[in-house]
Amino acid sequence: MARYRIFGSELSPYSVKVRAYFRYKGIAHEWLTRTPDNEAEFKAHARLPLVPLVVTPEGEGLQDSTPVIERFEAEVPEPAIQPDDPVLAFLSALLEEYGDEWGNKHMFHYRWRDEADQLSAADRIARSMLPGASDDAVAEQARGVRERMVPRVWFVGSSPETAPIIEQSLARMLELLEAHLESRRYLFGARPAFADFGIGAQVWQLSTDPTGAGLIPPRTLAWCREMQDPKSHGAFETWPALEPTLMPLLAEEVGGRFLPWSDANARAIAEEAEEFEVDLSGDRWVQKPQRYHARSLRVLRERYARLGENAELAQVLEAAGCLNWLR
Ligand SMILES: N[C@@H](CCC(=O)N[C@@H](CS)C(=O)NCC(=O)O)C(=O)O
Known part of the structure; x- marks a missing residue:
């Protein structure tokens, strides 16, 4: 049977994220660590010098983990990683972005500091x-x-000035995840959602590093390990069931840190600023803008706009301090 080829690295969060997704969907694939031996093949298919690179059986090269996953969700719908409820599906996509864009700061900071x-x-x-x-x-x-x-x-914004913000953010995220995972296997219930793939990959990377390994509480550690080869154990939950422990994560981390940061970063890119400064829940963040993230914020805003008026979602996002950043 024709197989997909995933060029990746065990130490690349986005690579293990895509591999976990292929495993969960049962999509036949071969995992290749990028080495000098396969460099020519990598270069022939990659637009960007980044892993993961997925090469289809037809020889098409796909990059960027979020759109790669979305493309396969359309082609291989079962088992779905998005809840049917549009409110939950959007929150899951929002948390996936939070993991990719902001959770990566936690990981990168601790890995290379x-x-x-x-x-x-x-x-x-x-x-x-x-x-x-x-x-x-x-x-x-x-x-x-x-x-x-x-x-x-x-480049990811880690500096002596921002280090305490990144570290407090990680500590809080882990505390909130631990409380949320106390009574469920995955972030949206008994089966993995888009959000689990995004956040789980970053936390898993952290768990392999000497300093990071010591920071992760037990349920969260078991969860990010399970996310390397996740299985469905049942259904997604409903918002009323998830809200008590998921709302604090959305409010403090996504609405309080990630989205104001992402908005300020996108503005700085638009203005071609050398540096930007933003208040994140009372802390001053300064950084050179990151180009990629401006695009992913735009995609998130388009995703929100496509849903049209959804009063329940707007209410949840408003309560989490996220709504203004998404319109
Ligand atoms: N947004 C991309 C990010 C991919 C990315 O940043 N990959 C890193 C490793 S995690 C990389 O390949 N870096 C190349 C290098 O360090 O030379 C995705 O989701 O796939």
Whole structure:
């Protein structure tokens, strides 16, 4: 049977996210770590020098995990990762974006800030790139990876000034996830939703790093591990059942930090500003704008607009402090 090929890396959150999705949907695929041996094939199909890259049996190259997943959701509808209820489906997509865009800051910050974490990640990446190579060759490759990645913490907005905000945000997210997962297996009930794939991949990455591993509480750890190969154990829940512990995550993290940040970032890109500054729930955030994220905010706003007037959704988003950022 024709298979999809996923070029990825065990240390790339977006790669393990797409792999988890393919596993859940039962889509036949081959997982390939990007190495010098397959570099020519990678380059022939990739538009961007990023993993994951999905190559279809027809030889088409697909990139960017969110649209890749959406494309397969349309082609392979079962088991669905989106609840039928449009309110829940939108909240799930919103949390997926939060994981991809903001959760990545938590992960990147902790992975590349302290020396022990830098060394651990650089060594694992180097080993995966050079299977079977000598220790010396791996060490040299790891030095190169570390030199390339460490300065990139600035690109995701991690700096001495923003570090406390990122760390408090992660601590709060983990506390809220832990409370929410106390009485359910996944974020929207007994089966994985879009949101689980996005947030779960970032938290899983963190759990593999020396510092990150020590931060994740037990249920959340079990959940992000299960998200590597998730299974359906039943149905999605309803909003009244989810609200008590999901609303705080939406309000504090998505409405309080991620969306105001994303809006300020998109404005800065539009104005071609060198740097932007934004108040996030009382903390001052300063950063050079990130181009990719302006596009993903636009896509999220289009998704909201496509739903038309949905009074229940508007009410939930308003209560979470998200609505103004989405219109
Ligand atoms: N938005 C993209 C992001 C992909 C991405 O940023 N990939 C990173 C690894 S997680 C990468 O390939 N970086 C290349 C490099 O570091 O050279 C997606 O969702 O697929």
